[in-house]
Amino acid sequence: MAGAAELLILILILILAIVASSASVASGDDKDMHIKLYWHDVVSGPSPTAVQVAQAAGTNASKTFFGGVMVIDDALTEGPDLNSSKIVGRAQGAYIGAGRDKLSLMMNMVFVFEAGEYNGSTVAILGRNAAFNAVREMAVVGGTGVFRGARGYAQATTHALDVKTGDATVEYNIYIKH
Ligand SMILES: *[C@@H]1O[C@H](CO)[C@@H](O)[C@H](O)[C@H]1NC(C)=O
Numbered sequence: 320m321a322g323a324a325e326l327l328i329l330i331l332i333l334i335l336a337i338v339a340s341s342a343s344v345a346s347g348d349d350k351d352m353h354i355k356l357y358w359h360d361v362v363s364g365p366s367p368t369a370v371q372v373a374q375a376a377g378t379n380a381s382k383t384f385f386g387g388v389m390v391i392d393d394a395l396t397e398g399p400d401l402n403s404s405k406i407v408g409r410a411q412g413a414y415i416g417a418g419r420d421k422l423s424l425m426m427n428m429v430f431v432f433e434a435g436e437y438n439g440s441t442v443a444i445l446g447r448n449a450a451f452n453a454v455r456e457m458a459v460v461g462g463t464g465v466f467r468g469a470r471g472y473a474q475a476t477t478h479a480l481d482v483k484t485g486d487a488t489v490e491y492n493i494y495i496k497h
């Protein structure tokens with residue numbers, strides 16, 4: 320009798336395992352994710368994470384940053400405060416001043432996760448960032464690791480801007496299908 324009971328339990332476990340695996344396959348086909356991060360552009364001080372590498376000659380150059388190129392390795396944190404929040408990754412890439420008459424940045428960066436469940440995975444973000452607008456939407460054009468084949472968008476809102484130094488903290492909400 321004990322043998323029959325054991326067999327029954329085994330069958331039950333097998334059925335549960337099949338149900339669980341088919342459920343994960345179904346959600347794996349089209350997963351929606353929302354990730355919220357804070358992006359810290361530190362241009363001032365002894366160890367800036369955003370450095371200017373090019374600049375256009377001409378009168379509009381300083382007003383709208385047209386023709387300027389910044390290379391960044393900005394910290395990405397869980398909360399808004401760079402000093403006390405957990406660093407979850409880096410935003411590596413470049414942004415260029417692409418607006419002649421109004422500030423409009425062309426962002427070209429990879430969010431590299433270095434902690435938590437996404438450690439080692441990346442999300443590629445490309446798009447126009449009119450940084451003085453309240454909400455700027457950019458495209459998520461791909462990803463690696465957990466985010467392989469990612470598509471989606473990112474919305475950026477400025478959390479803090481130090482007008483004296485130019486240091487900025489921007490909230491990024493990333494919506495990904497993968
Ligand atoms: C973070 O730390 C730096 C240097 O230690 C300090 O100058 C800055 O005011 C701090 N920022 C906040 C938001 O506490």
Ligand SMILES: *[C@@H]1O[C@H](CO)[C@@H](O)[C@H](O)[C@H]1NC(C)=O
Binds near residue numbers: 438439
């Ligand atoms: C992230 O992954 C790297 C490489 O596998 C590993 O060395 C590192 O310790 C991990 N970091 C965290 C915070 O888990």
